[in-house]
Amino acid sequence: xxxxALKAEQKxxxxxxxxVDSLPFAEPxxxxxxxxxFEQEGAVTRAAIAILHYPSLQLVEFQIARIPTVMPxxxxxxxxxxxxxxxxxxxKLVQKPDLLFVDGHGISHPRRLGVASHFGLLVDxxxxxxxxxxxxxxxxxLSEAPGSQSALMDHDEQIGWVWRSxxxxxxxxxxxxxxxxxxxxxxxxKRCQQGYRLPEPTRWADAVASQRPAFQRWLxxxxx
DNA sequence: GCGACAG
DNA sequence: ATCTTGTCGC
Numbered sequence: 518x519x520x521x522a523l524k525a526e527q528k529x530x531x532x533x534x535x536x537v538d539s540l541p542f543a544e545p546x547x548x549x550x551x552x553x554x555f556e557q558e559g560a561v562t563r564a565a566i567a568i569l570h571y572p573s574l575q576l577v578e579f580q581i582a583r584i585p586t587v588m589p590x591x592x593x594x595x596x597x598x599x600x601x602x603x604x605x606x607x608x609k610l611v612q613k614p615d616l617l618f619v620d621g622h623g624i625s626h627p628r629r630l631g632v633a634s635h636f637g638l639l640v641d642x643x644x645x646x647x648x649x650x651x652x653x654x655x656x657x658x659l660s661e662a663p664g665s666q667s668a669l670m671d672h673d674e675q676i677g678w679v680w681r682s683x684x685x686x687x688x689x690x691x692x693x694x695x696x697x698x699x700x701x702x703x704x705x706x707k708r709c710q711q712g713y714r715l716p717e718p719t720r721w722a723d724a725v726a727s728q729r730p731a732f733q734r735w736l737x738x739x740x741x
Numbered sequence: 742g743c744g745a746c747a748g
Numbered sequence: 749a750t751c752t753t754g755t756c757g758c
Contacts, residue, residue, distance in 0.1 A: 552748095553748070553749085554748085554749065554750085555748085555749055555750070556750090558750085559750085590747090590748060591746095592746040592747070592748090593746075593747080595747055595748055596747095598748080599748070620747085620748075621747050621748065622747055625747090626747080627746095632747075632748080646747085648747050648748090649748090650746090650747060650748085651745095651746090651747085652745095652746070652747045653745090653746085653747095684758085685757085685758075690747085748749050748750105
């Protein structure tokens with residue numbers, strides 16, 4: 518694993534990211550959520566993608582792919598570890614989403630190519646990064662009130678938003694993945710908020726991957 | 742040199 | 749990310 522070469526590749530690919538809205542829809546019909554986890558002590562990569570109908574936010578499809586892990590976790594190089602699994606899950610989808618939320622950062626990354634951006638480029642789909650922790654950049658302190666937000670800045674450049682999606686919960690870090698502006702990224706995430714810390718697409722992807730009770734209940738209510 | 746560091 | 753029960757607080 519040549520770290521320097523991978524970093525150079527990130528800088529190169531980051532220039533291909535479309536930072537403005539080039540969404541082929543006035544309103545998306547399907548929004549997806551993607552999440553990656555690991556099994557067998559990291560030897561197996563498990564990627565899950567959940568597809569929700571918009572604006573009902575009802576789960577309509579999910580796919581899980583398991584492949585041999587290709588790389589160790591290195592902060593800043595996450596996409597090289599997670600994209601192979603995400604691609605495998607993506608190819609299994611019957612209904613591709615118009616917009617995809619990815620667990621992790623988009624352009625709020627040292628070289629502006631977080632997993633949400635990298636995957637968006639790979640499959641050429643609009644993506645938004647929804648991360649639970651900061652990777653880089655700084656922001657003004659957030660108030661305790663749910664809904665409070667602050668721009669995530671790297672010097673003079675805004676690379677994302679820090680948004681308290683729910684009271685008494687740590688904020689989320691939202692950023693452009695690909696083909697979605699920063700303002701729209703935050704807007705779509707807000708429109709998929711249903712009272713939990715994570716927006717529905719990402720929340721369902723996690724529930725599917727981890728076999729959460731809510732997902733098991735959905736399976737029972739949706740035979741076949 | 743020291744601390745930070747998505748999942 | 750993952751290993752894991754109860755527990756504190758709204």
